[in-house]
Amino acid sequence: MRFGRQMLDHWWLDRDATYLNHGTVGVTPRRVLDAQQAMREQIERHPARFLLRELMSLAPQAPAEPTRVRAAASRVAAFVGAAGDDLVFVDNASAGVNSVLRSLRLQAGDEIVLFDHAYGAVSRTAAFVAREHGARVVTLTLPFPLADASLPQRLLEPVLNARTRLVILDHVTSETALVLPLAQLAALCRAHGVPVLADGAHAPGAIPLDIPSLGVDWYVANMHKWAFAPRGCGLLWAAPGRRDGLHPPVISWGLDVGWHQEFDWTGTRDPTPFLCAPDGIDFITGFLGESTMHDYKHALARRAAQRLASLWGQPWETPDAMTGCMVTLPLPARLAHGDAAAAVRLKDWLLDERRIEVPVISRGDRLFVRVSAQVYNDDDDIERLAQAIDDAR
Structure with a gap:
């Protein structure tokens, strides 16, 4: 081609x-927009049945057949090397970051560490959450342009200590477009007992991706950038043991039922960006x-x-x-x-x-x-x- x-x-x-x-x-792409419009028309033929019976389930037990949103999540998860049960949809990576940061149990004196290449919405959310709890954000200055791939690790290690409650790491930095050595940085944090939230907003469809192999605790990303989903499609992946206490920015009927139920339904909204994310994947794998x-x-x-x-x-x-x-x-x-x-x-x-x-x-x-x-x-x-x-x- x-x-x-x-x-x-x-x-x-x-x-x-x-x-x-x-x-x-x-x-x-046009073909994904066409699929989205067809999905919207399907919804409008019987909105209540589609949204309240077929789209998701608020029951504690899994339904006999996967709901539409769970089926789409499984397709997206396979594209990023994950299992469908380990992934939920969010509107965008910023929403996923908010979910993780605002679910943290911080105390006064705790620290959140990130590089000065972090996306503005991410650094502002970290500052907001830290301020609410009397914690603080430690911002590491990473020179740019950058010729030494080992420098991020050398800068990060000295600041990891007993007060560090979270490190936020970009997979691909937004403004400076650097693909950081995420797996190595996460391994360093893990050796110090510090959990990692990875911001992969620019990763799916931009670089080959296998989230579980990276060794992070949470991974957020957008499917509507390089993976060709309709806008308003992000994902939040959480490692086993990192889902308890994790809540979406909007609390709705799924509270305390299960993390799928909480994230799959946060109120009435257009679900077609999530449901048509597989069409964006098909454009990549089946056409390009x-x-x-x-x-x-x-x-x-x-x-x-x-x-x-x-x-x-x-x-x-x-x-x-x-x-x-x-x-x-x-x-x-x-x-x-x-x-x-x-x-x-x-x-x-x-x-x-x-x-x-x-x-x-x-x-x-x-x-x-x-x-x-x-x-x-x-x-x-x-x-x-x-x-x-x-x-x-």
Whole structure:
């Protein structure tokens, strides 16, 4: 199969635009949207029967046949190397993070540890929960750009102590696009008796994934980014022994019945993003080819980084093992310095004047650009971005 801009036939994306921002909110393929609409029509033929009898069950015992949401969870779980019973759906990774953090039993003086690459919503949730209990957040500064894959582990080990109640680790960092050595970091935490919450918002469909092998206690992710589910589909995986006391952000009729019952029904909402997540998986495995897709996106991301770094006079030293299908690199020297407002101005200029959608990020006083490589992108998209940056003032 030939990837590149001809693949745009499978999405509703504007063909006159250059879309290098798949990672932010995802882009759902047409065939998955068609499946979602068909599912919505099926629901509307008898909403009460579908939602209250077929979708889920609030009974303490498992029904004879899997409910629709449990069947979908089993399909998604298999895609990420897990068992269906170990996984529940949430609206997004942030909801999963809230579920775990707000279920913690913290005391004054306890610590939550994370890196300064953590997603803003995650760090804010950690700060909120710590504040409510008199605990504190310990934020580790991880330099970026990063050329040493062992540095996160060396920074983390000295802060693990008797007060550490949780470490939050990104699998793929949001702004800086680093694939962190999650299994090694989790093993370090486990050796110190510290549980790990992994934020895998950008992982399913972006990198090969086997959640149980990572050795974490909880794993949250989005299926609507790189795994092509309709928007509003996240997952929460919990290791055996880590489900008691775990509650969704919205408490409803399933309280204390079981963790499936609590998460499967949090009130009336549109369940089609969850139920159509298997259609996104089928698009990957049955149409694109999972390994072929991964190889293409990774190679394109690496070429983009090397090409832009060379043009902009910025060294690209990120190890291959820490590169997935997004890359973040510094802008050329004449555009390199600026605050968040400068980042927004350049991002808006690229869209308004060059019809290029790509995040511009401010870290410290430096500006970076994050490029997402999807199967509908190719090297010509990278060249258009290079020319636009060359024209920017």
